[in-house]
Amino acid sequence: MSTEPEFKSNYDIAIIGAGPAGLAAAAVTAGCGLSTILLDENQSAGGQVYRAIETTPVRDAKILDRDYTDGHDLVLDLKDTQAHHIRGAVVWSLARDGEIGVSVNGQSRMLRARRTIIATGAMERPFPVRGWTLPGVMTAGGAQTLLKTSGVVPEGRIVMAGCGPLLWLCAYQLLAAGCNVQAILDTTDPAAQRASLRFAANFATSPYVAKGVKLMAAVRRKTRVITGVTALAAHGNGQLETVTYTAKLGTVDRMTADHLLLHHGVIPNVNLAMSAGISHTWDDVQLCWTPQVDSFGTTSIPGIAIAGDGAGIAGALAAQYRGRLAGIAAVRALDPNAVGLPDELTVRRDLAHAMRGRTFLDHLYRPARAFRIPTGDTIVCRCEEITADQIKATVALGVDGPNQMKSFLRCGMGPCQGRLCGTTVTEMIADARGVSPAQTGYYRLRPPVKPITLAELAGLPQTDDATKAVVRI
Numbered sequence: 001m002s003t004e005p006e007f008k009s010n011y012d013i014a015i016i017g018a019g020p021a022g023l024a025a026a027a028v029t030a031g032c033g034l035s036t037i038l039l040d041e042n043q044s045a046g047g048q049v050y051r052a053i054e055t056t057p058v059r060d061a062k063i064l065d066r067d068y069t070d071g072h073d074l075v076l077d078l079k080d081t082q083a084h085h086i087r088g089a090v091v092w093s094l095a096r097d098g099e100i101g102v103s104v105n106g107q108s109r110m111l112r113a114r115r116t117i118i119a120t121g122a123m124e125r126p127f128p129v130r131g132w133t134l135p136g137v138m139t140a141g142g143a144q145t146l147l148k149t150s151g152v153v154p155e156g157r158i159v160m161a162g163c164g165p166l167l168w169l170c171a172y173q174l175l176a177a178g179c180n181v182q183a184i185l186d187t188t189d190p191a192a193q194r195a196s197l198r199f200a201a202n203f204a205t206s207p208y209v210a211k212g213v214k215l216m217a218a219v220r221r222k223t224r225v226i227t228g229v230t231a232l233a234a235h236g237n238g239q240l241e242t243v244t245y246t247a248k249l250g251t252v253d254r255m256t257a258d259h260l261l262l263h264h265g266v267i268p269n270v271n272l273a274m275s276a277g278i279s280h281t282w283d284d285v286q287l288c289w290t291p292q293v294d295s296f297g298t299t300s301i302p303g304i305a306i307a308g309d310g311a312g313i314a315g316a317l318a319a320q321y322r323g324r325l326a327g328i329a330a331v332r333a334l335d336p337n338a339v340g341l342p343d344e345l346t347v348r349r350d351l352a353h354a355m356r357g358r359t360f361l362d363h364l365y366r367p368a369r370a371f372r373i374p375t376g377d378t379i380v381c382r383c384e385e386i387t388a389d390q391i392k393a394t395v396a397l398g399v400d401g402p403n404q405m406k407s408f409l410r411c412g413m414g415p416c417q418g419r420l421c422g423t424t425v426t427e428m429i430a431d432a433r434g435v436s437p438a439q440t441g442y443y444r445l446r447p448p449v450k451p452i453t454l455a456e457l458a459g460l461p462q463t464d465d466a467t468k469a470v471v472r473i
Contacts, residue, residue: 007084007111011037013330014100014113016091016272019047020316021308021323022119023074028327030081032338037111038078039089039102044149045078046071047121048141049316057151063176064148065169067211067316074320093447094118094276096301101447108456115303115330118273119323122266122309125288125367126424127162128374131234132262133382140170140263153177156258159243161185161232164265164365165212172215175222182255183224185232185245187264189368196364199357206357207317230370234260264367268310271417275445277301282438285362286313287372288423289442295348296329297322305329314358321351372424373431380428381421383414391425395432402426402443415451418443 013029015022018040030036046053050071058064078085086104093101098113124141131137140160146152153174158181160171167184175181203209219225231246244254267288274280279292279300290312297305307326308319324347331338374380374388386409394408402418402425405411411425412418418425422443430440448457 007037007086008035009109009111011035011084011111011113012334013037013115013117014039014098014111015117015119016040016094016100017047017119017121017308017310018042018045018085019119019121019308019319020049020071020074021121021310021319021326022047022117023078024320024323025117025119025307025327025330026083026085027074027077027081028324028342029330030078030083032331032335032340034331034334034338036081036083037113038083038085039091039100040085040087041090043087045075045085047119048145049319050074051145052149056148058147058177060176063173065173068148070316090450090452091272092450092452094272094304096277096304098303103450103452103456106453106456108452108460110460114334116305117297117323117326117330118304118306118310119308119319119326120269120272120310121319122313123269123419124166125264125267126420126422127262127264127371128378128380128388128421128424129232129234129262129371130376130378131236131240133379134234134236134240135238136236136240136258137234137260137262140167140261141266143259143261144170144173147173147177153179154259154261156180157182157256158259158261159183159185159255159257160261160263161187161229161243161245162263162265162371163188163367164263165208165361166266167263168212168216168219170261170263171219171223175219181223182257183226184219185229185243186225186227187229187232187368187371188227188365190228192364192366192368195366196360199360199363203357203360206360207353208357208361230368232371264371265365266309266313267423268312269419270310270442271419271445271449273299273306273310274442275447275449276304278304278306280442282436283312284436285359285366287366287427288313295325297326298329313362314355317354318351318358321347321354325351372427374424374428380424381409381411381414383416383420384410384412386411386421388428391428392432395429399429400433401429401441403441405429406443412443417445417449 012034013036026038044055053071090103124139228248235242280289283290297307305326307323430437
């Protein structure tokens, strides 16, 4: 595997994202002899789940759990190939014809691939509550990233709030690292719990049951878990000081805290795929936008596939197998006589096993409406500091979708380009108008989908192709 920053202008396969799906796909395509470039923003392979797997300073296996070390095998599989892994590569454009805009070390250039696999994975769902912009408030996934990459953990009193498997895993890891997790405020919706029961039998035979029960029991032994939380807010003067919450009896309780870690599940990271024009639909179970793909991850645009959680949340193991399937399809399209492909039936059998029980989890941890539709002066768009009241007032003027909202409030036009507000804005507009999120739509996304400087654009090679690329932007 090559990791030099210099790379060619043309490849057979370009894979965007070096998480479990991207690593697995690259191992397949490069292993079959196709020229493969793997582009990833991070300096170490692994994506979110196996972040910093090659470089983490955390050596105690009890902290990050045995599953984390599975990432080593994926990296080793890739290293046995001739795949060209570019670290610190920010992909800011993907065209329908396979042209990719990428920035490395502050310099941008264009490259082309005959087939592209998007493996940009998932992001944490926006969780807008009053005070979530205060210093001391962050996502549980953000705290987990600091732990994996730097061995850094929050000091002082920690409160965790939300629902979903990652919340419990992060709590387990922080407790194992010696952190003072005062309480977990569990916002799991009772209605969602009831709805999930019809899928419980399938979940009982899944690979998640024993692991999940053991992990949750370990957390409960070490910290207080408050269930039935229906409201939440963070308070402080320039810094988080207290957290208030409403639980089962309807009374408001308060606890002091130095850190509040929020989490309400994960959703596909759709910005790059949407900017390329790939068709997406609203998933009313996972409450997010998901791309329309077939069983190999093939999208509505010829030559572009999506693998892993970017195609719908299913977890790290499923992402690996979906990555392999996308790799198999890409190899077959370019070299029907290729040898060395994984056995498709075996991969599909492994994928089915990894997916068992996902429907139960999707229904169980479906976030409650109160935490998806903020009210009052709660900030929704952090970049532009737009509140829930402002959004509702603008809808009352006749705004019927997120793109029209931009003209009134600049909502979604900041550096994150809607990642932290897009899903919330869609649901808020839909709720206010009494229509479905599918009818409301999402932000119209165009390249560059990641912030780059004008100097980078101006510095693109002055070829006809590069000039066309800039004009298209």
